[in-house]
Amino acid sequence: MESFRGFRIDQEKGAIHARLETLRLEDLAPGSVVIRSHYSSANYKDALAATGKGKILRRFPLVGGIDVSGVVESSEDPRFHPGDKVLVTGYGLGSDHDGGYADYVRVPADWVVPVPEGLSLYDAMALGTAGFTAALAIQRMEDNGQKPDQGPILVTGATGGVGNLAIDMLAGLGYTVVALTGKREAAEDLKTLGASQILFRQTLEMGQHPLEKGQWGGAIDTVGGGILGWLTRTVLPWGSIASIGLAGGSELHTTVMPFILRGVSLLGISSVDCPMLLRQHIWQRLAADLRPRHLNQIVTGTVSLEELLPVFEAMLAGTHRGRTVVSIRGDEV
Structure with a gap:
């Protein structure tokens, strides 16, 4: 890959600005697994980070997005291989490590969860x-x-x-x-x-x-x-x-x-630093007995990276309902 899009948040003269930028892999925080992003989601924490209404980010500039699902592009860790369907939530994603609002995400292998059988990449972020x-x-x-x-x-x-x-x-x-x-x-x-x-x-x-x-x-x-x-x-x-x-x-x-x-x-309930064995168990349950019966109803919209800011404004105003999926690549695999 040469360059790609990322929704990056920066601080300029004390004010927070969030916008789409052109990035290269070397611009991202270090990690041993590179994920080709397909979906993310919009969360209240993302809204606070992107608007500066909450002190969420620990460094600037930073790609936003505390969730991501996609396909492994490359891995230095033997647990993951190109083409694997994976997801990442929690840890420092989108708060002190470049997050899911980009075409590519690079993270430590210890953060990566295989998408359980029975969940699509879209489903994983409808849940998020x-x-x-x-x-x-x-x-x-x-x-x-x-x-x-x-x-x-x-x-x-x-x-x-x-x-x-x-x-x-x-x-x-x-x-x-x-x-x-x-x-x-x-x-x-x-x-x-x-x-x-x-x-x-x-x-x-x-x-x-x-x-x-x-x-x-x-x-x-x-x-x-x-x-x-x-x-x-x-x-x-x-x-x-x-x-x-x-x-x-x-x-x-x-x-x-x-x-x-x-x-x-x-x-x-702290989802950020949940131990990996418990994290994997929870995702397995989300594909089984805890899978919501009305997930399509709970998802109230799907937006692109370009459409994020109005969603965040609605969240902070208290007028947003349900879940919003962010389609980054949009093609399901």
Whole structure:
């Protein structure tokens, strides 16, 4: 390859700028595997990085994109061969290592996951970090003893990518799922994904007692802040709360009482540095029992690299729903 496209983010005079640039392989961060990119995805973290609304990037300039799927172009590592279908999510991709928004990506071999049989390159990015994170949350809750007969699972931020996918996966496993959202117009779509009940954030009565009436067998929380504090007070005994996001705030106000009187567990979900054996297991499950039944509905759009910025603006404005796949090469193999 001589030159190729990359959506690169730079800092100039204190301001963040993101644009398509012409790159060469030597412009990319080092790595032993070169991937010919086919798809990536648009994530909230990508939006924060590309707009400068969040301190995501650790160096400049940097190719954005925390996800990628494609085909191995070359490998110095014997585990991978040209033509292998692979994906990368997490680690430092798109935050301190050049990411997936380019025709070619170069990464350490230890970051690379073979695409499981049953998933296409497109499917892998329709799921992406959001799907992986939702599945990791479910895995950790199950490892902690969570079962469907403990009561309904509340999913907050239900219209986002993680929320949509978590609802679909949980319902497919036999859990009763309750969705919490601020978007009334999304109620029917959430029910189609598997939510048996919809709660609206605007009418939520959270109370102020250290322990409120127990309502939820467990929860997957993508919001944080006051919502997470309320969940600690309302999850039933021995339930698990998987904490993923902080769009509603990074502070947590609660007491020890839910933990020592009800045995509630608060599980932190970090998809970035998930150990490789667990990472591979999660992707295998995403191709099997955790494969969403409504993935085509959850994907609300497919865009090119040139169309990324409006998607990011919608994400930050809170008007974006579901998952957006980024088609880099666009031809499935």
